[in-house]
Amino acid sequence: xxxxxxxxxxxxxxxxxxxxxxxxxxxxxxxxxxxxxxxxxxxxxxxxxxxxxxxxxxxxxxxxxxxxxxxxxxxxxxxxxxxxxxxxxxxxxxxxxxxxxxxxxxxxxxxxxxxxxxxxxxxxxxxxxxxxxxxxxxxxxxxxxxxxxxxxxxxxxxxxxxxxxxxxxxxxxxxxxxxxxxxxxxxxxxxxxxxxxxxxxxxxxxxxxxxxxxxxxxxxxxxxxxxxxxxxxxxxxxxxxxxxxxxxxxxxxxxxxxxxxxxxxxxxxxxxxxxxxxxxxxxxxxxxxxxxxxxxxxxxxxxxxxxxxxxxxxxxxxxxxxxxxxxxxxxxxxxxxxxxxxxxxxxxxxxxxxxxxxxxxxxxxxxxxxxxxxxxxxxxxxxxxxxxxxxxxxxxxxxxxxxxxxxxxxxxxxxxxxxxxxxxxxxxxxxxxxxxxxxxxxxxxxxxxxxxxxxxxxxxxxxxxxxxxxxxxxxxxxxxxxxxxxxxxxxxxxxxxxxxxxxxxxxxxxxxxxxxxxxxxxxxxxxxxxxxxxxxxxxxxxxxxxxxxxxxxxxxxxxxxxxxxxxxxxxxxxxxxxxxxxxxxxxxxxxxxxxxxxxxxxxxxxxxxxxxxxxxxxxxxxxxxxxxxxxxxxxxxxxxxxxxxxxxxxxxxxxxxxxxxxxxxxxxxxxxxxxxxxxxxxxxxxxxxxxxxxxxxxxxxxxxxxxxxxxxxxxxxxxxxxxxxxxxxxxxxxxxxxxxx
Numbered sequence: 132x133x134x135x136x137x138x139x140x141x142x143x144x145x146x147x148x149x150x151x152x153x154x155x156x157x158x159x160x161x162x163x164x165x166x167x168x169x170x171x172x173x174x175x176x177x178x179x180x181x182x183x184x185x186x187x188x189x190x191x192x193x194x195x196x197x198x199x200x201x202x203x204x205x206x207x208x209x210x211x212x213x214x215x216x217x218x219x220x221x222x223x224x225x226x227x228x229x230x231x232x233x234x235x236x237x238x239x240x241x242x243x244x245x246x247x248x249x250x251x252x253x254x255x256x257x258x259x260x261x262x263x264x265x266x267x268x269x270x271x272x273x274x275x276x277x278x279x280x281x282x283x284x285x286x287x288x289x290x291x292x293x294x295x296x297x298x299x300x301x302x303x304x305x306x307x308x309x310x311x312x313x314x315x316x317x318x319x320x321x322x323x324x325x326x327x328x329x330x331x332x333x334x335x336x337x338x339x340x341x342x343x344x345x346x347x348x349x350x351x352x353x354x355x356x357x358x359x360x361x362x363x364x365x366x367x368x369x370x371x372x373x374x375x376x377x378x379x380x381x382x383x384x385x386x387x388x389x390x391x392x393x394x395x396x397x398x399x400x401x402x403x404x405x406x407x408x409x410x411x412x413x414x415x416x417x418x419x420x421x422x423x424x425x426x427x428x429x430x431x432x433x434x435x436x437x438x439x440x441x442x443x444x445x446x447x448x449x450x451x452x453x454x455x456x457x458x459x460x461x462x463x464x465x466x467x468x469x470x471x472x473x474x475x476x477x478x479x480x481x482x483x484x485x486x487x488x489x490x491x492x493x494x495x496x497x498x499x500x501x502x503x504x505x506x507x508x509x510x511x512x513x514x515x516x517x518x519x520x521x522x523x524x525x526x527x528x529x530x531x532x533x534x535x536x537x538x539x540x541x542x543x544x545x546x547x548x549x550x551x552x553x554x555x556x557x558x559x560x561x562x563x564x565x566x567x568x569x570x571x572x573x574x575x576x577x578x579x580x581x582x583x584x585x586x587x588x589x590x591x592x593x594x595x596x597x598x599x600x601x602x603x604x605x606x607x608x609x610x611x612x613x614x615x616x617x618x619x620x621x622x623x624x625x626x627x628x629x630x631x632x633x634x635x636x637x638x639x640x641x642x643x644x645x646x647x648x649x650x651x652x653x654x655x656x657x658x659x660x661x662x663x664x665x666x667x668x669x670x671x672x673x674x675x676x677x678x679x680x681x682x683x684x685x686x687x688x689x690x691x692x693x694x695x696x697x698x699x700x701x702x703x704x705x706x707x708x709x710x711x712x713x714x715x716x717x718x719x720x721x722x723x724x725x726x727x728x729x730x731x732x733x734x735x736x737x738x739x740x741x742x743x744x745x746x747x748x749x750x751x752x753x754x755x756x757x758x759x760x761x762x763x764x765x766x767x768x769x770x771x772x773x774x775x776x777x778x779x780x781x782x783x784x785x786x787x788x789x790x791x792x793x794x795x796x797x798x799x800x801x802x803x804x805x806x807x808x809x810x811x812x813x814x815x816x817x818x819x820x821x822x823x824x825x826x827x828x829x830x831x832x833x834x835x836x837x838x839x840x841x842x843x844x845x846x847x848x849x850x851x852x853x854x855x856x857x858x859x860x861x862x863x864x865x866x867x868x869x870x871x872x
Contacts, residue, residue, distance in 0.1 A: 179209055179225075179240075179260045182268075186288055186301030188215045191225040192335075193253070195245035195510055197538040197545065198780070199836075200773035203335045205257055207769060211327040212261030212319060214285035215300075222335040224535055227513035229528040238514055243535070245511045254831040255319070262317040264307075271307035272298050287326075322767070329827075331772040336537070348509035348536045349568070351496040356564035357386060359557050360418045361407040363577050365800040366431035367650035368396045371406055375426035379410055382424060384417030389560055391553065396432075399615035400652055402519060402552035404577055409557050415568060431799045436649055438583070438795040442481060445585035445606035448645040449479070455604060455643035456622060459629040462639035467591045467600035476678050477589040480667040481861040483793035485581040485656050486809060491539025492569040493550035499524050499558040504531040506554075509538025511545040519548050523555045542657045542784065547579050572804045579654025580794050582608045582626060584647070586667035591639070596679040598690065600639035603627075603668070608649040610660055622646060626660040632668060632706070632735060635697045636690050651796065657784055658840030661736055666862075669732035669845030674858065683849070684714045684731060700738040705764050705828070709733060709742040712762035712824050717744035722853075726750075727757065730850025734842040739765040739835035740826075743782065743846035745818075748854050749872070754790065754865055759818040761843070764826035765835035771825065779821040781836050785843035787812035790865050 181189040190209050194201030206222045228239040241256065265285055272290035273280035275298065282293050289297045322328075339345040364370070376388040393406030408425055412418035448455070468475055495508040504526045510516055513533050521528045538545060554567040584607025591600035610625030611617035617624055623644035634640060656662075676683040687710060694704025710733045714720075717729055726748045733742035746758040761778050768774050791810045795802045803809040844862075851868060852858050861867045 179257070180213065180264045182264070182300050182304040182307075184301050184304060186219060186299045188213065188220045188288070188300065190215075190220055190222050191240070192222050193225045193240040193243050193257075195243055195513060195535055195538070196224065197245055197509060197511060198540040199245065199777060200334060200770065201245065202537070203332060204769045204773055204832075205253060206335070207327050207332060208254065208257040209261035211325055212258045213265050214287065214326075215261075216288040217327055217332065219288060224537075226535060227510075227517060227533040229514075229517050229531065231529050243513050244515075258319050259316045262319055263313065266313055266317045267307040267310050268300055268303050270310050271303040275303070275306065328769055329767070329771070332770050333772065340537075346536050347491055347539050348496070348507065349491055349494045349539070351507040351534075351536060352566070353496055353498050353505070353507070353564035356496065356498075356566050357411045357413065357561060358415045358418045359409050359411045359554070359565055359567045360415075360422050360570070361391065361409045361553060361567075361573070362422050362425055362427060363405040363407040363573065364393060364429045365576060366429060367405075367652065367799070368393070368432045369406065369799075370430045371408070372428040372430040373426075374408060374428075376408070376424075378424040378426070379421040382412070382417055382421040384413040385410060385421040386413065387411040387561060388421075388425075389557060391556060397613065399613050399618070400547065400549065400579070401615055402523070402549065403556075404547075404549040404579075404652060407553070409553075411557065411561055411565065418568070419570075432650060434650060435799040436651070436796050437798065438483070441583055441608070441647055441649060441796070442585065445481075445583075445645070445647050446479075448606040448647065449585060449587045449604055453645070455606075455645040458621075458623050458627050458642040458644055459634060460641050461634075461637075462600075464591070464600045464602050464639045464641040467639040468589070470591070470593070470599070472594045473599065474592045474678075475589055476592065476675055477587065478671055478674055478860060480586045480588075480670060482584055482586070482663045482666060483795065483862060484583045484651065484653075485788055485792055486575050486578045486794050486803070487542045487544035487654075487656055488792070488806075488809060488811065489539065489541035489544050489574055491541070492571060492574040493544065494566070494568050495551050495554035496564070496566045497551075497554045497558045498564040499526070499555060502526065502530060504555070505534070506531070506551065507534045507536060508551060508554075509536055509541075509545060510548070510551075511538075511541075511543065512548060516548045516551045519552055520555055523552060524559060543655050544574075544578065547654060571806070575794075575803050575805065575809055576801045578794075579652045581656035581659065581663070582610050582653045583649070584608070584626065584663060586664070588667055588671040590671070590675055592675065592679055596681060598633075598637055598675070600641075601633055601637045602641045602643075603664075604643045604645065605664070606645040606647055607663075608647050608651070608653060610653055610655070612653065614654075625655065626663075628661055628664060630698060630701065631661060631664055632701075632733075633690055635701075636692070636703075649796075651801070656788070657781060658837050661734070661837050662785070662841045662844065665732070665734045665841035666845045666848070669734070669842065670848050670858075670860070672732075673730070673845075673849045673852065684710065684719055687733065701735050702740075705740045705826075706733055706735045706742075708826060709740045709762040709764050712826070713742035713744040713760050716760045716762070716822060716824060717746060717758060719744065726854060728850050728853025728855070730846045730848065730853055732842045732844075732846035732849060734838050736837040736841060737835075738833040739763065739838040741765075741835060741838035741842045743839075743842045745847050745850040747847070747850040749851070749868070752869060754816070754851065754868070756786070756816070756818040756847070759786075759821045760824070761821055761839065762824045762826070763835050763839065764828050765838070766828040766830040766833045768825055768827050769832050774825055775823045777836065778823045778825075778839055781839040782821045782843045783812065783817055785840045786817070786847060789844040789847055789862060790816065791863050793863050
């Protein structure tokens with residue numbers, strides 16, 4: 132980032148009571164904030180670094196930690212430029228606060244939202260916070276020694292003079308806090324000087340997590356708090372018809388029964404997700420027992436949707452002459468299909484609704500008073516929660532304190548703050564602190580589901596086995612339905628990416644979207660719409676390879692062609708690079724025997740490139756994954772250990788969803804309610820290890836979760852075909868495979 136005085140950047144320094152140096156770097160940025168959109172006039176970073184008198188460095192972690200490792204990686208950026216001794220760094224999770232200052236209003240610590248691996252987007256700003264602190268320490272040492280600051284250097288928590296003299300940061304902290312900020316940000320390090328970035332660092336709170344000492348949101352507590360659970364309407368846009376709560380009120384410990392209204396039909400899901408009846412009690416047992424005693428009759432909407440009807444509607448749209456929405460049209464696919472001596476190949480793929488299946492179901496602990504709100508919850512979007520709480524309570528945003536404990540993995544579920552809205556409304560009504568608890572059943576039956584869709588692909592191939600045309604038509608429930616963050620975007624946004632592979636690689640290409648109506652709320656699971664699109668695309672490529680007697684890897688490499696930047700975020704050479712690595716590591720050229728099969732797939736997304744290769748076999752009713760290889764190129768690696776862990780987690784999550792999971796509708800409501808009918812992959816079904824191979828692109832780190840989720844599922848399906856000669860085009864994979872065998 133180029134320094135611009137017009138942005139009124141200023142350094143905040145001060146000394147703590149213990150003589151510590153406190154450093155923060157506030158920035159007023161213009162234009163839209165990444166991820167959160169144009170909601171605030173300013174973006175601010177502050178209070179990240181505290182250096183105690185004994186030399187211990189305390190660094191604030193601003194990102195929401197939901198298992199993606201930002202509590203370790205973001206402080207590494209600061210510590211690198213500070214030249215801190217990482218062994219003497221202590222990391223503290225920062226809360227979210229909205230502030231008003233003379234330079235504008237906004238998020239005190241900058242964008243604290245979490246989605247995928249977006250935290251490292253703070254590459255420059257957080258490094259500047261560390262560089263400013265280092266600059267002040269060097270100036271303090273120069274004054275103490277009477278030397279030119281330019282002759283001094285820093286290393287591992289010390290300022291060092293040319294003659295070898297050293298001063299520890301702790302000894303300089305108090306005097307450094309009295310100095311003025313530099314006029315311009317100091318020059319940041321060249322990557323060749325990095326001592327922390329790019330080195331394997333263990334998760335800063337791993338020991339607490341393993342020993343069960345970490346406080347998750349569900350572990351939080353406020354004095355005199357009631358516990359609340361909610362019986363929610365199981366029908367989208369359903370309403371309460373009748374309620375008898377007499378028996379619930381007689382349960383010892385039950386204090387209140389409160390009705391909550393649902394969202395208005397067709398209104399954005401910006402608050403409540405469904406109508407509900409809440410039971411408030413002294414403890415969790417009483418609340419759940421009281422909820423079980425409620426006698427409720429819900430009135431469903433008139434649609435009564437079912438998965439079978441949705442699939443029939445999707446197929447009818449693809450079968451009929453009704454024109455879909457043209458998403459992209461290059462060349463003339465219809466003409467290519469009619470060209471003499473051209474072969475056409477077609478296939479349809481069906482992908483179900485998917486739930487997030489959070490490891491820690493949504494929950495929130497909250498206190499609402501006329502002039503203050505305290506919220507303790509695992510979140511993805513704390514700024515959105517702050518805005519929502521202000522709208523509900525009327526409390527000024529600067530008086531809303533949001534504390535961010537570690538969240539127990541949710542794959543994007545907490546990008547929505549509906550549970551925060553529920554907790555706020557109940558606490559406001561009760562006039563007491565309150566802890567809202569969701570159960571596993573609540574979570575699976577009231578989610579923002581990854582959309583259902585049917586994909587039809589058609590390819591035209593000339594007599595030289597060259598792809599001359601490509602058509603991809605999707606009939607699906609739109610991802611952007613009732614989502615205010617996607618307001619104004621095309622109906623296919625989030626469902627069909629017009630620039631995804633193989634766009635730009637085939638001269639005659641046609642993409643179209645057909646809308647299937649459905650009231651079920653939807654959102655982004657891992658990979659979102661790109662994962663569904665890539666599953667169809669990458670499986671279909673293998674079908675083309677089989678029909679034309681080509682090697683699947685060779686087919687993809689020929690399509691990618693010479694290395695070049697086809698468009699921003701899509702370098703054909705980098706995608707070919709990870710494909711080549713995955714093929715090499717799985718030993719693609721030597722096909723296994725004894726019923727084993729190899730499968731491969733690749734995908735590019737948001738400037739990240741991923742490829743997967745699997746070796747599998749089917750033994751009786753069991754699908755065995757013998758080997759799993761993942762190759763990724765996602766820019767600079769901040770922490771190799773974390774990148775490997777994230778790649779492994781994303782791969783296993785994609786496999787779990789592909790093998791067994793589907794959300795189905797019957798009579799207008801979700802059928803699944805727990806892990807017995809929405810099964811996670813068991814340990815015995817998982818590969819013993821995921822071999823992760825990383826290409827360090829040398830640029831800023833980018834989010835690679837979508838790329839990994841998008842390449843893992845089709846690679847597995849392609850391996851299953853190689854092992855069984857059965858092509859699975861309908862997910863979940865295992866039930867369909869057993870049906871076809």
